[in-house]
Structure formats: structure tokens, C-alpha cells
Amino acid sequence: MKKLNQEQLDTFIKSFQKVQSVHCDQKESLYYLFQLFSLFFEGITNQQNISFTTLFSRIAYSSVHFNFKSSLTKDNHLFRRLVEQGGLKTEELNSLYQLGVFVLWQNLQHVYDVSTNIEIKRPHLKLEKVKSERKSSYRRVIKAFVVDYEDLEDPKFHFFDEKQPHLKKVGFLEKGHFAKQFKRIIKYVSLPITINLIDTNVNEENQYWAKAFVYKPDLLIGVTSISECFQADGESSLFYLAKKVLPNTGSIYMLIGNIVNYFLDELIHDSELSFKEVIPTIFQLAPLEFAKMPDDALRNLLKKVEVHFDNLKKVVKNELIDTGITKEKAYLEPSFFSPEYGIQGRLDLYHFDKAKKQSDIVELKSGKLFKANGYGLNENHYIQTLLYDLIMESVYNGRVKSNNYILYSSLDAKRLRYAPRVRSKQYKSLEIRNDIVLIEDLLLDQNQEVFDNIFNGLQPDKVPKTFNFLKRDANAFHEVYSQSNALEKAYYKSFFAFINREFQHSKIGRHGVHETNGLASLWLDPMNEKIENFRILSYLEITENLSLEKLPIIHLEMSEKSAKLSRFRIGDIAVFYPDDGTEKSALNNQLFKCTLVDMNVNKVSIRLRARQKNLEIFQQFKYWHLESDTLDGGFKVQFDGIFNFLKSPDEYKQKVLGLLPPEKSKNQVFYNNSKLTEEQHEIVNRAISSKDYFLLWGPPGTGKTSVMIKSFVDYYYNQTDLNIILLAYTNRAVDEICQSIDALLGGEYIRIGSRYATLEKFKPRLLSLKTEGIQSRGELQCSLKSNRVFVSTVSSFQGRTDLSGITDFDLVIIDEASQLLEPMLVGFLSKFKKYILIGDHKQLPAVVGQDKAKTEITDTLILEKTNLSDMSCSLFERMYSMSKMSGWDWSYGGLMHQGRMHQKILDFVSPNFYENKLEVIDGIDRLVDKPTFESKDELTNVLINERMLFIDTPLGEELTKKTNEAEANVVSKLADIWVRIYQDNKRDLTSNDIGIITPFRSQISMIGDLMNPQLSKKITLDTIERYQGGSRNQIIISFAVSQYQLLDSISNVSEEGIDRKLNVALTRAKENVILIGSAAILKKKEIYKKLIDYCSFIDYQEILNYEI
Structure with missing residues (x-):
């Protein structure tokens, strides 16, 4: 095992001595001693092939690897647990600090044989109470850190858990699917691993027999992603894989689903609404989709959704009430996380009666029944509700019963259908969830053979005939993949693994004083650590709650307990949840997804994703927290991007990879602007004259935005009829683009993005605000076609697939391109006749979470044929370097005169x-x-x-x-x-x-x-x-x-x-x-x-x- 080198060890000991010699506040001393304690275990467990998400797992692993005495392991965990749980009295801090000093010296002596002349005795703590396990007991969930395994008929393993962290325990899985699955995971994944043992009985011999388990429970998989793997004729995790590798395609059914969900939300607020009243707002839900529809298709859609509306109105006014569900106690679109079962989900409607300790889950479905199961439900819908039931069990620790319903809005009768809880079905859904996580893990490394084995499962002839939709998707994937050459496949698989590592890092990250656990930090990181790292807006108080309104805003202010500084900025997405006085507030309560819309030194305003009729929870809690949320959509765009790269024309692919030079233009353009310098003139004309692409290197102050982009727009807008999209990585850069072209175009352009991330003066240009005042499809089509210039961030534009078919763009110009990873652009750019990338690769690069060693290309074919060696390098930097080395000077240029610095x-x-x-x-x-x-x-x-x-x-x-x-x-x-x-x-x-x-x-x-x-x-x-x-x-x-x-x-x-x-x-x-x-x-x-x-x-x- 890699340990601290001598220099690092000396530095560590000096820091340790400094902590002991500096006189400061006891809490502060304890906090920094705990940092050193954590850094010590990071240093001795810092191996690339083992992923640790908690300090608990690092200590458990070290205790085995370094053969710690049981007493030292117990003290290490005691110190860790007491500091992490917080809330200690002032008189208890000193003895806990002394325990920290004692265990750190003991650890140093044991691992490094460090000696000290000072005798450090173990202090006595009144707090050290460890509950013993009752024999013949039952535990619903045990988080187990598995350190070894014996391949017996019933898989036997040894593990540590939080309840008695110093004791190595013996675990077994009962015969069946989970026992086989555990063996399969161990075959591919190295120990140690973290699993949650489910429904475990402890016998007289102190053996732990579990009925099921959850692999990597802190990696939350969406409930819908799991349930879609279930069909009437069986289940397979390959449904998940197919959805991951194939680009999303919108459909009329998805549009109907969104409209129907909107109906339910509105009817919960006002059950007397008429269909005529909601028609105008339907148009605002997806104006571009409606604008593209032929008149007959639109009339047909309105007829269909009217049926759904009428049915939902009856359900809200009658059927919900008959089942005991009242609007006043209903929450719309609440989110819940369950790291016990490794799942997360957002419910359509959640009803909770605190007095009766009764919750009701209602899942709305706009589709029709197809091969319904014995309960009269589509199997995937049924599994979805069973997973939601598991989440509720997790949130309330089994103390609250849930009634689960599926609401089929298309049915004329029996629309609200009961979904009974069946434990064996829940086990099966967890088994599929584990298969999904195993697939995710196997697709983390650049192992071409492993990729081939997994992708072979998507070969059409290997998909069971009964899985019609899976066979369709498998055909779509292999039609493209099988026709790609060896280099293209290697490129695809290498970047697939790279994106997947970034995806997992955003979910679970890694444990460390200077690291983050991604989304899992919500429940893994102690509050004081979040505050110290500015990752939370804590202990906020609600001053005005407008969540009932059409624009559901909540105004908050800092309390005396709030940390005044955070990483948040206006426009950030977040999760909003109450403080219930525990470290697990985010898991014990529903979470409200939201956007930060205003912020100053003492006040914060958020916009909830859904309006709320029930305000009880907001009145129940005094303090509230805001933490960062993550969106999977950004990663999905990258997966889709590399697949679209495979689909793109061969000539385009060869030019991007450097196998073909960009075509030289036969016609030189002479654009003249008296405000440009000679150098700027020369480069503008070369860029305009280039046929395929142009790469513009612009150091600080050289006029990339204020001069060059403005000149490009001036030429293409006034001297051609091309449609132009101007993109940048950040909203700030997009604002600067708007500033540079606003007067030139007389405001005749469209900005795509959020009103909360746009400067006030440019908000009238926003597409979302322009469509609000438009009353007809024809007016919208006319507005879109009359604007030839669109401006957006890359992420916002790529999320607007509804623009295709209305406006076809010929040219894309991208600023800040050196901050964009290759998968973000490589498939996207193939849609344009020409692209101009602008950046400065000598400034900050794209943000990458994984270690540098993981980003390096290992495939020899890629290394031999291309100049791609590091996947954390932007497409701009790679292509600029490639063009420069190849002497393709017609395709790149650099601005070497600046007007900023003295x-x-x-x-x-x-x-x-x-x-x-x-x-x-x-x-x-x-x-x-x-x-x-x-x-x-x-x-x-x-x-x-x-x-x-x-x-x-x-x-x-x-x-x-x-x-x-x-x-x-x-x-x-x-x-x-x-x-x-x-x-x-x-x-x-x-x-x-x-x-x-x-x-x-x-x-x-x-x-x-x-x-x-x-x-x-x-x-x-x-x-x-x-x-x-x-x-x-x-x-x-x-x-x-x-x-x-x-x-x-x-x-x-x-x-x-x-x-x-x-x-x-x-x-x-x-x-x-x-x-x-x-x-x-x-x-x-x-x-x-x-x-x-x-x-x-x-x-x-x-x-x-x-x-x-």
C-alpha cells in the first residue's frame, strides 16, 4: 500500500505538533486535529484502484491492511463518530481533543514506527458507549464494508459496520438470485466494497443472514430507470444500457405526458378549472413543439388531452377524496433520496397525514394498459410504485405505512388503481438495480474487451424476441456501431468510459478533506464540513412563501446560525429541505428541487420546480438548508454526442481526428472594417474564407468577443443569408456576446436560457419571454424565422432539441471553446456546415473531476493514428495543436496584440x-x-x-x-x-x-x-x-x-x-x-x-x- 513519503510524513508531524502548540478556540483546535486525522488515513489508503466515499471505510480498510489492534480501531472509530455527529458540550470537547491526540500518535507509531519522548495517555471519556448486538435479532438495513469473501454455496463474507465498527463480522446471503449476483459482482470488482444488507437476521452464533443486498448504495439510481427495465414478458438491465447509449428522441407521447402532469398540478390547485381555461397555458409548455405540428396533428392532440383533463378532473373531485387523499395534505413533485436502497425518485403526488402516520403515493400515467399484470397494472408502472414504497420505508424508517396507487388518466373507469406491496417484487427490483450499477462500474475503465462483452448484449440476435422495444433499440445502436471502423470504436469506448467516470464522480465523488462526495455529500458529509467548505446555505428562515402562486417563489433570510459565505450563484440549481435537528435531514424529509433566483449578503430567494398547495411542511420547521443539485442531462448530452460522432459523415470524422486536412476555400473573402487592426482584419478574413472550420486563439484583451465575434456576425448577417448560432460556455460570456452584437443587430436576435442567469437588459431577447406574449403558432413561426441569430450557452442550446425542424442553423461560433470537453462538441458540430471555435488553451481548461492518470488515453490505435492523448484536453486545444503541427495554417490563427494590460x-x-x-x-x-x-x-x-x-x-x-x-x-x-x-x-x-x-x-x-x-x-x-x-x-x-x-x-x-x-x-x-x-x-x-x-x-x- 502506498503511504506518505518521508517529506510528507515530516510535514504531517509538523502540522500535528502545530495543532498542539497553538492556543485557540477548543472547537477550532478539535476541527483541525480531525482534519489531520482524516488526512492521515487518506495518505495511507490513497490507492487509485480503491474508491473510498467515507472516513469509516478508510479506517476499516486500514485496520485490516495494517493489522491494527482491536482497541486502536475502536478508538479511531470512536473519535471519528463523536466528531462527525457534533453537538458536544463545551466540557466534553477537551477530552475528545485529547483522545484525538492519543489516537493520532498511536496510528503514527503503528504505521511508521514514529517515536515520541512524551508519554501520551488515553483519556477517559464518558461518551464512549457502544451498543452490543442482541443475539437472534433482526435489522432492516446494515451498511456493510466487505473486506473478504469465501466462495461457498451460501456466499460468506466478513464486514465492518457502523454499529460496532471495530468488530469484524460474518455475513451470509440466503440462497437465491442475490447470492448468485454477489458472486458475479465479486468476479468483476475487487474488494473492499460497500453493500447494504437488507432484512438481515442475526442468529445465536452472531452470523448475519441477509435476504438481499444493495451494491454501492450511495450511488443513487433513478426509480424510473430501474422500472423501465421491467416488461410484461420479463426484465433485463439491458433496457437501461440501451437508453444510455442511444440519444433521446422526443415523441408525441412524451409531450402528452408532460401536458397531463401539468393538468394534475393545476387541478390540485383549482379543481373547478375548465379545459378552455388551460388551453393557452398548454401552448406555453412546449411552444416550439406545437409550432412544428401540422394543423390536423394539433387538433388530434387537443382532443386526446381533453379526455385526460376530464378524467383527471373527476379523479381529483371524487376518486382521490374517496380514498382519503385530500388536496390540502398533498405535495406535488416532491423528491426523495434513499441511500439505504440506492435509489432516488420524484413522485407525481405525495399525500401525508401526520396524525394517522399514513402516506399515499400517486403515480400518474398517461399511457394505455398493455399486457397488464394480475393487479391490472403495467408491470413497469407497478415496479415504479414498489420502489417509491421502498423510499418511503427508508424515509420513515419503516414507521409509516404507504398506500400506493397508479392513476391511468386515459381510462374511462377504474382510473385510480391500487398497487399492493409485495416484498419479493421489491427484491427483484433491487437485483436489477444492482445489475445497473455493475454495468456502470464495468464501463468505467478503458478496457476494450469488457466494453465489447457488454455491447455484445445489445446485438439484435441476442435480444429475446419478446423484448420488442429492446430489439428495436439494439438494432438502432448496432446499425451505427457495427459500421464504425476500429479507430472510431476505440475513440467511442475511451470517451464513454471517461464520461462515465465524470458521471459517477458527480454522484459519489470521493472522500477527502479537500475532496467532495458529489451528490452523496448531502448525507455523507457532516454539517460542519459542508459549512467549512462553503457547500451549503444553512439555517435559512422563510420570510415569505409564495409557493402557491404561478411563479412559486420562497424568500428566505440568513439566521444567526447561518454561514454567510457559499459557492452558490444566481441561476444555480439546488435542493431545499428542512432542518430536523439531525445530520440526516436530507434523507428524513422530502426535498424540493429549485433554482436560486436572487441572493445578497443576508437574503436568498428560490423558485420551486412545482407549485405547492400544502404549506404544512413549511410551517412545521424553523430552519431550512440549500445544497447543490446535479443534473444527469449534461452527461447524457455527452454520451449522445460521441454516438452522434459515430453517425456523422466519414469526411467530418476524419477531419476531426486529423486524418484529413480541412478543405481549402477557393474563394477568398475580403471583409473590411475600419475599427479593426491589421492583424484582426487578416484573421477575420481567413476565418470567413475557411470552408470547414476555423480555430481562433485569443489571449486576454485581444478582442475575441468585442471585436472578432462582432465582426463575424456583421459579415454573416449582412452579407449572407446564413442562420447563425453564437454559443459560449458560461452565461457571463453569453451576456458579453449580447453586449457586442445588440446594437449591430438592433436587438433582432433570440437568447436561449434562463431569465435568472441573464442580465436584465437582455431579458427581452429571451425565447421564453418572447413566446409568452405570442397568441398563435403562425406568429411564433414567423418570429423564429425572422431572427437569423441565436445566442446561448452550449448546454442550454443542446437541451433545446425542439428547435430542429423550425430553424436550421448553418454556422456555429463558440466562444470559451477551450473550456469545453471533446464529447460536449464532437457530435454536435457535425450538424453544421461550418464552425468557428474561439478560445485560449493557456488559460483555465475544462473542469474534470477524475484523476489525471485516468484521463490519459491507453488505446495504442488512438495514440498511433491521432494526436489525442488526454481526454481532459478540450477539442479546441487538440485541434489547434493538430492544425499547427500539420501546417494547416488556413484553418487556425492567433491574435497576438492585446489592449488590456499595461x-x-x-x-x-x-x-x-x-x-x-x-x-x-x-x-x-x-x-x-x-x-x-x-x-x-x-x-x-x-x-x-x-x-x-x-x-x-x-x-x-x-x-x-x-x-x-x-x-x-x-x-x-x-x-x-x-x-x-x-x-x-x-x-x-x-x-x-x-x-x-x-x-x-x-x-x-x-x-x-x-x-x-x-x-x-x-x-x-x-x-x-x-x-x-x-x-x-x-x-x-x-x-x-x-x-x-x-x-x-x-x-x-x-x-x-x-x-x-x-x-x-x-x-x-x-x-x-x-x-x-x-x-x-x-x-x-x-x-x-x-x-x-x-x-x-x-x-x-x-x-x-x-x-x-
């Missing part, structure tokens, strides 16, 4: 990041002139006139490695001084003048606490990542690095050896850069040594002592 800043940036090729644009005096500010003393004279300053600060006594109070004080004072400089020079301070950058949110929090609160609206304080694309006159950077090892965490080094994070930070500045940090630490990296040596110096005490 010459003195550029003199460092250009040679260190841009091959010494980046220069200032001639004729802009500001870039070479002296500052226009007047100084009133020596210090302000230095601040104004020295374009790049470094302020060396002491390391300080902070226990955390990501804060530095001395730096924070200097930053706060510098902000005040610069504000005074603006005032003395009679200049208004705007939000575009001063910016503060620091890599760590904990340092942001410290600086924010020290700064004048009145400056928060004028001075942006944020991370490097959030600043990409922006600029300020003065940039202040606080590095807050206290150890050499942390230098890697503030860097992002490219294959060329360029630190892209540092590049972004420095190139945000127009006039001045002020750097603050420890020279001794920073200079250990060559680029920082160069930077510090280049800068002028000023003593930090001069700043702190300066009187304003």
Missing part, C-alpha cells in the same frame, strides 16, 4: 505564458503611458506607479493551511487605500475598478469579514475560476499558501508547463497587480520565483500602519 504587466505575462509573442495594440496610449492618478505621499506613489508589486507577509499561526490573517489584513487595508486614491483623484469607484482574487474560499471569508461592508458592491472578492473572462483596473491577489505542498492546489499546469491559474489571475489586471504572500514558500516554484523577482517590493507593515 506594458509593464505584459512584459512578464508575454514571455512566461505566451511564448513572448503577445504585444500591446499600437495607438492605445493607456497601455504605455504613466498612470493618470496623482499621489499624495510616498506609499500611494508606489502603489500607483509600480505596476507589479509583491508584499511579503509572515505565515502566521493559523491552524488551517488555507487562510492567512496577515494577508487578509493587508488586503483589507489596500482596498481602503485604493478607494481613497480614487476619492482623492475625484473619480467614481465602479465595480470594474478593483478586484480581489484568492484561491481559497476560507481566505475569501476572512477577507470579507475584515473589509468595509460598504465596499462589497463595488469590489469583487472571488476565486480565480470565477474571475476568468473578467478584468479590473487594479487586481489584488492573496495567495494564502502556508506550505509548499499547497502550491499545487493553486496551480493548473498545462502539458507545455504553463501555470494557467496564475496566467488567469495576472491577466485580469489593466493597470496594477499587487501580490501578497509568503516569498519563502512561493519561491520554491520556479514560476513564482520569476514573478517575485520581477515585482517591486513594499513592506507589509507600511500598509498596515498607513493612516488614511
